[in-house]
Amino acid sequence: MKIEILGTGCAKCKALEEATKQAVAQSGKFAQIEKVEDIMKIMEYGVMSTPGLVIDGKVVSTGKLLSVAEIVDLIKAY
């Protein structure tokens, strides 16, 4: 599983990255986490409100700082 955090470096984007790391640890799944800061790559996902969360190439959330519990749910639902 590959999880990407889309964000140009705003405070919320960093917070989402932290929350995602914790969520992956809690979920017990093996996932690769990558922060995407390149604006063109973010645009390719069609995301306009950052931060965005992408799991295996699919956009699951935009413009929101998700809580750890919410990310765990997203990971499990995947």
Place this chain on the structure above:
Amino acid sequence: MPHGEKLSDALNFFIYDTVKILFLLTTIIFAITLLRSYFSTEKVRVYLSKRHEYTGNVLAALFGIITPFCSCSAIPLFLGFLQARIPLGVTFSYLISAPLNNEIAIAMLLTMFGWKVAALYIGFGLMVAIVGGIVIGRFGLEKEILIEVKPIEGEIHAENQVIAFKTRLSEAWDYTLDILQKIWLYVLIGVGAGAFIHGYVPTEFITSIAGGDNPFAVPLATLLGVPMYSNAAGVMPLIEVLTSKGMLMGTALSFMMAITALSLPEAMILKRVMSLKLIGIFFGTVTLGIIGVGYLFNALL
């Protein structure tokens, strides 16, 4: 009245006033945020991509009121609109309207000035956004965009996220608390400074600077407002006192618009995707528009 009693009286007033303002702010920001959770920029983009200029400018300015906006998402938004082949001028109408009609400014205006001034502010703000966007569109500045934007092929669509009402409520509440944490101190300082002006600065002094006698009051207020981006919450209580002491309402409106519409951090962010020339034209057009609104309003009243 003994001195101690006077002080406790002033303190009472200060506490009562701040509690009232903070309560109203909380309610209004919460309501706006909840309403906005139903509109996403992604959906707006799909909608706008099907419109032409002029209609597009008007709709983009209107959407700027109801969609959430933060200067940190200005770039993805700007590029995303162009990707969807939305004309540059229409994109700018949105970029002008969105920060101008931010939830803090609207909540402060409603709280301090009532719905009439808030409506005037939004109405004239829309005018600046629509006209400004059309003017910028006329310059043919597409080559001033520094990043090559690949248009999206075929139909553009937005994911439809189904969110439970309960989730919307709790998210709006979290967001409201987040904003309050950021602005409460500014509000306190603003109300405190307002109380000081109210008590100590003579009316004649303010009238001579910001009243009808000074023909340069509007441009002066506008230029002063541009660097004051983050303190809208603190500046509004001050303006309320200033208007009660003779500052003309048009001058006050120009000042408030300049504070919210143009921010230096946003300009720094936009520098990564557009040339200084385009940013200059953007800021110049909006500044002129805001000054025009101030004069127009002062002349009408």
